Amino acid sequence: MTIVDNRGMDALINLRTGLEELDRDECMRLLAHAPLGRLAVIVSGYPLVFPVNFALDGNAVVLRTDSGTKLYGARNGPVAFECDGVDSTYHTGWSVLIHTNAEEVHNPFEIARLERLPLGPWCPGPKPTWLRLRAATISGRRIPMHGCTNTQEDLQCP
């Protein structure tokens, strides 16, 4: 269903969830400003979720990790990467979810370039391995802000 928000832009509202579905450009814009992400991996058949710092390298998410559970999971199966933001004052929020397979960056010239990106670790300790997540699929949802959306039907009402 298409609605028009107060910016005069078309927005797609999922009628089942009441949430606005975000397009790829809006997802990337939100990712670019998110301070922290979460990486989900499957280990021994079960999901695990870890907070991670990340940077964007073009349209790819890049992050650093040590040789622990995250890397093991990322090497052995698909991953999910999520960012979100909540504004409790306006009771709105958004989330962006990426599904992909993580690529390990081995090329030292690439690594030298990535090391110039503004990316600090979420937690201390050596993080020798770079992972690149090129989104195979990306989806985003937002809780519409109160009073900022009108359905086409509403707008057509006298």
Add this chain to the structure above:
Amino acid sequence: MTSRGLDLLGREECLNLLRTNSFGRVGMKIADDPVILPVFYAMVEDEVVFRTDPGTKLIAAVLETRVAFEVDDRSDGWSVLVIGHSHEVRHPSPEMTAIPPPLGDRWPAGERERFVRIEIDRVTGRRLTRVG
């Protein structure tokens, strides 16, 4: 306990931190893929409880699958990870029905009326060690 600049948090401290927050992320396995879905939650009798609609999160709960649940606070520098099993709550207690829906009173009537609880099998937490 400290490990590489991180304090590893005990169960009680993790549960206390979970009680201080109301927004977290459920990690699930759908087919062979991991999925992360954000939820507003409350702690009820040491279990994570949230409202949902008849979608992915409810299906995972009906199947009583193993899930992960993560909450973090970047400004305070901590994160908590729950490993547990999700269950649908068929008869929610008044404490559960008091959990506000994500859209407050703007949520369409009859929606988000299903409740899911995560029975905690294991909870771990980390806090960045303050230096100096």
